[in-house]
Amino acid sequence: MKVAIFGGTFNPIHIGHLIMAQYVKNFSEVDRVIFVPNGVPPHKNVDIALPEDRFEMVKLSIEDNPDFEISDFEIKNKEPSWTINTLNYFATSYEKVYFILGSDNLFEIIKWYRAEEILKKFPIIVLPRERNTTLIRRQIEELGIQFSAKMVLIDMPIIDISSTEIRRLIRENKSIRYMVHPKVEEYIIRKGLYKE
Structure with missing residues (x-):
């Protein structure tokens, strides 16, 4: 089975996350999208709901979609949620593991813990966070040249909803x-x- 790992804080999960995941399922070769809420996110220090609450909200959001599932791998892990550890964990159980990445993180991923291993080992599905994809496509090309990264940009509408805005409301x-x-x-x- 081919799966796409959709990690995130999901603080809270919103309709934009669900639409993005459905686009991945519809327009890639993955059989299932696995949502992996962060336990201890290494890059964020915002006011975050308890991991159990965020897990439950994701579960409630996806329970009626057979193409989606949820994993508590990162929530159970007391260490920081490093992407490479999560991807390696799922690679032991599935034929092929893709990583879903928002284009805003495309320009930061090379700073991530063991970034080169992520880029060389796992195909990445990039979701646009802005309408003009010229810079995104250029970055995908550069990472492909530099790291032999296999990346694909999913053509989809921009979903302008954020968890930050929801919390403010x-x-x-x-x-x-x-x-x-x-x-x-x-x-x-x-x-x-x-x-x-």
């Missing part, structure tokens, strides 16, 4: 309807998440 007691799965909205309200 919640703090301001404004609706997040249609921005997150209805079950996630209910969960956030019930648990009182992101109020402070």
Whole structure:
């Protein structure tokens, strides 16, 4: 089975994440997209909901889609969530492992822990975060030359929703309807998440 690993803080998961994952499933050769919420994200220090809450919100968002699944690999791991460790873990169980990367991270990935190994070992599905893809395509080409990286850019609409914006709206007691799965909205309200 060919899988694509979709890692992230998912703080909270929103409709944009789900649309991106569905585009990956629709327009690549992957059989399944595996969501992997971070336990201890190494690159972020924002106000983050508990790992268990973020895991549950992802689970609620994807439970009705047979092409999606969730893994608690990073949440169970008490160490920082280094991408290479996660990808190597899944590589032991699946025929082929792809890594989903937002184009905003495409220009930062070479600074990541064991970046060269990621780029040489795992094919990467790049999702555009901006409409003009000229620089993105150039960076994909450069990484291909420098590291023999196998990367493909999925042509999809820009989904301009962010978890940061959702958290801001919640703090301001404004609706997040249609921005997150209805079950996630209910969960956030019930648990009182992101109020402070």
